[in-house]
Amino acid sequence: MSGNVMVNGSVKKDYVRPLDFKNGRVDMNHGAGGRAASQLIEELFLKAFDNELLRQGNDGAVFAPPALDAGARLVMATDAHVVSPLFFPGGDVGCLSVHGTVNDLAMSGATPLYLTASFILEEGFPLADLRRVVESMAAASREAGVPIVTGDTKVVERGKGDGVFISTTGLGVVAAGVDIGGANARVGDVVLLSGTIGEHGVAVLSQRESLQFETSIASDTAALHTLVAAMLAAVPGAVRVLRDPTRGGVATTLNEIARQSGAGMVLEEAAIPVLPQVEAACELLGLDPLYIANEGKLLAVCAPEHEAAALAAMRAHPLGAHAARIGVVTADPHHFVQMNTRFGGRRMVDWLSGEQLPRIC
Amino acid sequence: MSGNVMVNGSVKKDYVRPLDFKNGRVDMNHGAGGRAASQLIEELFLKAFDNELLRQGNDGAVFAPPALDAGARLVMATDAHVVSPLFFPGGDVGCLSVHGTVNDLAMSGATPLYLTASFILEEGFPLADLRRVVESMAAASREAGVPIVTGDTKVVERGKGDGVFISTTGLGVVAAGVDIGGANARVGDVVLLSGTIGEHGVAVLSQRESLQFETSIASDTAALHTLVAAMLAAVPGAVRVLRDPTRGGVATTLNEIARQSGAGMVLEEAAIPVLPQVEAACELLGLDPLYIANEGKLLAVCAPEHEAAALAAMRAHPLGAHAARIGVVTADPHHFVQMNTRFGGRRMVDWLSGEQLPRIC
Numbered sequence: 001m002s003g004n005v006m007v008n009g010s011v012k013k014d015y016v017r018p019l020d021f022k023n024g025r026v027d028m029n030h031g032a033g034g035r036a037a038s039q040l041i042e043e044l045f046l047k048a049f050d051n052e053l054l055r056q057g058n059d060g061a062v063f064a065p066p067a068l069d070a071g072a073r074l075v076m077a078t079d080a081h082v083v084s085p086l087f088f089p090g091g092d093v094g095c096l097s098v099h100g101t102v103n104d105l106a107m108s109g110a111t112p113l114y115l116t117a118s119f120i121l122e123e124g125f126p127l128a129d130l131r132r133v134v135e136s137m138a139a140a141s142r143e144a145g146v147p148i149v150t151g152d153t154k155v156v157e158r159g160k161g162d163g164v165f166i167s168t169t170g171l172g173v174v175a176a177g178v179d180i181g182g183a184n185a186r187v188g189d190v191v192l193l194s195g196t197i198g199e200h201g202v203a204v205l206s207q208r209e210s211l212q213f214e215t216s217i218a219s220d221t222a223a224l225h226t227l228v229a230a231m232l233a234a235v236p237g238a239v240r241v242l243r244d245p246t247r248g249g250v251a252t253t254l255n256e257i258a259r260q261s262g263a264g265m266v267l268e269e270a271a272i273p274v275l276p277q278v279e280a281a282c283e284l285l286g287l288d289p290l291y292i293a294n295e296g297k298l299l300a301v302c303a304p305e306h307e308a309a310a311l312a313a314m315r316a317h318p319l320g321a322h323a324a325r326i327g328v329v330t331a332d333p334h335h336f337v338q339m340n341t342r343f344g345g346r347r348m349v350d351w352l353s354g355e356q357l358p359r360i361c
Numbered sequence: 362m363s364g365n366v367m368v369n370g371s372v373k374k375d376y377v378r379p380l381d382f383k384n385g386r387v388d389m390n391h392g393a394g395g396r397a398a399s400q401l402i403e404e405l406f407l408k409a410f411d412n413e414l415l416r417q418g419n420d421g422a423v424f425a426p427p428a429l430d431a432g433a434r435l436v437m438a439t440d441a442h443v444v445s446p447l448f449f450p451g452g453d454v455g456c457l458s459v460h461g462t463v464n465d466l467a468m469s470g471a472t473p474l475y476l477t478a479s480f481i482l483e484e485g486f487p488l489a490d491l492r493r494v495v496e497s498m499a500a501a502s503r504e505a506g507v508p509i510v511t512g513d514t515k516v517v518e519r520g521k522g523d524g525v526f527i528s529t530t531g532l533g534v535v536a537a538g539v540d541i542g543g544a545n546a547r548v549g550d551v552v553l554l555s556g557t558i559g560e561h562g563v564a565v566l567s568q569r570e571s572l573q574f575e576t577s578i579a580s581d582t583a584a585l586h587t588l589v590a591a592m593l594a595a596v597p598g599a600v601r602v603l604r605d606p607t608r609g610g611v612a613t614t615l616n617e618i619a620r621q622s623g624a625g626m627v628l629e630e631a632a633i634p635v636l637p638q639v640e641a642a643c644e645l646l647g648l649d650p651l652y653i654a655n656e657g658k659l660l661a662v663c664a665p666e667h668e669a670a671a672l673a674a675m676r677a678h679p680l681g682a683h684a685a686r687i688g689v690v691t692a693d694p695h696h697f698v699q700m701n702t703r704f705g706g707r708r709m710v711d712w713l714s715g716e717q718l719p720r721i722c
Binding site for chain 2: 057351352
């Protein structure tokens with residue numbers, strides 16, 4: 001972690017009382033860059049994230065460049081994670097901070113290589129909770145195969161933060177020939193969605209408001225890079241846009257794509273998969289699932305002749321089992337996203353204009 | 362910025378009231394990923410940081426890989442910036458967040474290429490202050506020649522943050538043959554310091570406590586990569602360790618290096634440059650300049666036969682004008698850092714064990 005050091009195996013260590021992960025709390029010393037900071041890094045972060053690059057113990061992680069074919073490119077993406085509450089059904093800020101940035105890389109069609117993590121801790125935050133978050137991050141990083149190679153930790157006074165904020169940044173490789181971008185949708189393309197929508201937002205909200213639904217709803221938080229890889233392998237060159245509908249949900253994400261591509265879209269409401277318990281919860285809360293954040297779903301705009309193969313590849317992947325074609329790209333000078341409703345009408349699907357759910361990721 | 366879009370030049374824009382940078386404030390909508398977030402990105406971040414990669418408007422920035430010689434490596438570094446107050450003599454959180462990460466890259470001997478930025482804003486933060494911070498960041502990024510290529514913005518409720526926190530992450534290239542690391546110091550090496558110490562910490566503290574010193578003390582915040590490049594060019598292979606003495610100051614940084622390298626150090630107090638006004642302020646405040654954070658200084662451990670050439674290269678650079686040899690690396694099984702005092706004695710220079718100055722960077 002930045003500016004801090006590893007204990008060299010051969011060096012005799014001074015006796016230091018180990019961190020109290022049962023009753024201990026973050027204090028200002030943990031961010032001061034001295035002994036306490038060093039101890040937090042060694043006993044928590046290095047242990048959980050353990051990998052060769054992190055063990056370098058320098059201000060940055062130095063690594064051999066990835067082998068790149070001619071035409072391959074690099075990609076960087078970053079995300080701050082301020083979800084509240086920190087723990088929710090199906091996940092927590094730790095795994096979310098890994099999935100969020102891995103997914104941003106994946107939405108460029110990239111293979112993610114490395115992550116960095118910066119932590120802003122609030123004084124008084126229980127070390128037990130911090131460890132739970134860090135271990136969840138470490139597990140998500142291992143599962144995704146994307147190591148956390150360097151980091152930084154700061155501490156702010158009680159009442160100047162909110163437990164823990166985590167910013168992650170990723171580096172990835174986009175293979176030669178892959179050209180994915182929000183401006184690439186063409187009239188006639190199909191809009192594919194990888195699965196049911198709304199679980200993440202509803203899970204966080206239900207936890208926040210201590211709502212009890214009859215059926216529990218878990219966040220869909222997941223790393224989507226292997227789903228993307230399967231799609232790109234199945235229909236090379238056919239996927240034009242990829243985006244994960246997080247804040248603002250499917251509605252806002254599709255409006256972004258429509259605007260960037262200078263086109264319109266028409267969706268089929270009946271084709272958009274929503275779990276019945278999410279639909280029920282949304283009805284109760286007066287929310288529209290189209291505007292609710294997802295953390296393990298993707299939207300793809302795809303050449304129409306490859307629709308069947310793309311959907312088959314998605315459905316063959318555990319994270320795309322409920323993939324569906326939900327609409328088409330149309331010529332529209334206003335770049336409207338419209339939707340044919342279940343009742344035979346057509347309505348506008350506008351951008352999220354206010355705040356539907358704050359601090360959802 | 363993540364999940365958000367550019368206005369395509371050919372697209373007719375809806376009429377939106379422009380942001381009020383005079384009296385406006387950050388509200389929760391600015392972090393929601395909808396129209397308000399998009400507007401903040403377009404009217405502030407894209408305008409200030411303007412560059413081709415940022416204009417891609419996708420979840421990540423995709424770029425051609427840097428041309429690399431055989432043996433060259435990549436480096437990533439990340440830092441969270443939570444300095445309080447946000448504005449202080451000589452700088453602010455904006456330029457600091459650029460310098461901090463550029464310097465972390467430079468301390469690996471790297472040429473910095475790109476930065477990413479993630480913002481955590483507090484509801485109610487004046488847009489005028491945010492603009493000032495962002496413009497300072499943009500200026501620092503331009504001056505350093507390191508563009509901010511992608512970013513993310515989140516908003517937390519009033520009382521859950523503190524104005525603005527900024528996490529930056531950088532990517533750089535380490536040339537073939539350059540091998541810099543905290544574990545590389547050898548017995549007999551010299552310890553070089555690029556200039557006077559303590560200004561940053563004292564400047565922030567004086568602002569925080571509304572202290573008035575007779576002579577004003579400004580932060581030394583600066584990007585050190587061109588100084589490093591000059592040193593590496595002047596004495597190829599001779600620089601073994603580079604580290605910027607930020608949190609914990611020179612004392613803690615040298616203890617880190619001693620521990621990583623499994624060696625000791627002996628410093629000469631008389632050789633360590635401190636401005637008289639910093640010395641006076643430290644005396645008044647009961648602080649030791651050796652433990653105070655710097656943001657524009659570096660420590661180098663260098664092969665002794667190249668000391669003169671290394672110092673000459675440093676002194677020829679505006680950021681190294683007061684460079685000095687401040688000590689030597691010694692054989693010491695305890696890895697102690699000791700100091701010959703001005704009065705002819707010798708004392709231990711220990712790690713910072715507590716919090717000398719919280720939220721200094």
